[in-house]
Amino acid sequence: MKVLVIWRLLTVGGVNAGWRNRAIYFKQQGIFPEFLYTTDHGGRHIMDGVAPVYLTKDENKIVSIIRNGHYDAIIVVDTADAYRWLEKAEFSGPVIVEARTPEINKLIPHIKDFRSIRPATIVVPSLYQKRLVSILTENIPIEVIHNGIDTSFFRPIGGTDIDHNTPPNVAGDKKVIGWIGRIDRRKNWKLLLRIADLIKKERNDIQFWVIGGAQSVQREKFAAQRIEKHLEDMVRWFPVIPYQEMPYMYAKIRETGGCTLATTRGESFGNTFIEAMACGVPVVAPKVTSLPELVVHRKTGRLFREGHTHEAIKHIYQIIDMGQVKYEKMSHAAISQVRERFAMECIAPRYIELLRTLVGEVKHP
Structure with a gap:
């Protein structure tokens, strides 16, 4: 079977990370994906050696x-223009729509008008996203299929397998808090800097690693405020870390007894959460949108009330100060949860079954 995935943005974010993992598994099962993007935001390397990629804005x-x-x-x-392209190409096979944008006002343009195309189903990555999409559509089935992860790739790494000669390196005996993703309004980097600023007044044994954001729309504002608040030493910024290096980033964070922090205003899923947990790194995140579906409070990480800066800081301290035995217990609980609920071999078969059923219905009505 051959399928085409159309999305506007070639990024290193969760949508493409999820599809990269799926594509590898799909090919093993005889389904060969290709990808069509219109805009490259630094994500080309994520698909290297995985699947053919088309990158063009030329409608013809x-x-x-x-x-x-x-x-x-x-x-x-989430590509409204695709329905016009499918009409012009007179495509007659099944069309699956993936609704991934977690903000209703930004999602509406992509699912309000399918033109003459009748989607066979809408796939969403979380129960939260299903509730959102059900407000905007009717009479189209909605399937919840989580993003899956390759647990042979995202796995606990320790000891001599960690390359301490390759940056970033841990400074002294500091605990590392990782913050991963785009630098924009929804990811709420301003809350990150507020948290770091407050922690700096209380402790000197914590360092933040901001990973990503090289092409983000608010990167210059972030860089300026980081300097303005005198946080350059405490908040280290690594705008470009290849996706293939991320397990080693998580390994370094785990080795310090640290965690990852999310300050996001909302996610339809959140790949970085399951990536971190698969590598044994607990997560501190706001209790919003899909995140309670991923992070089990007090077991695999901690959830704070949205906007409660001091509560977020309290949860960070509780993780990094809990001691090695309790930390290892939380770390192993996170690894187990991902392997049981989000491993690709647990998730992808549902998508494969959906594709084979829909294609079979078209070929053998």
């Missing part, structure tokens, strides 16, 4: 790709 080229690709099914991820 896009229509030609769809028409000549002989795809058994097409998956459209």
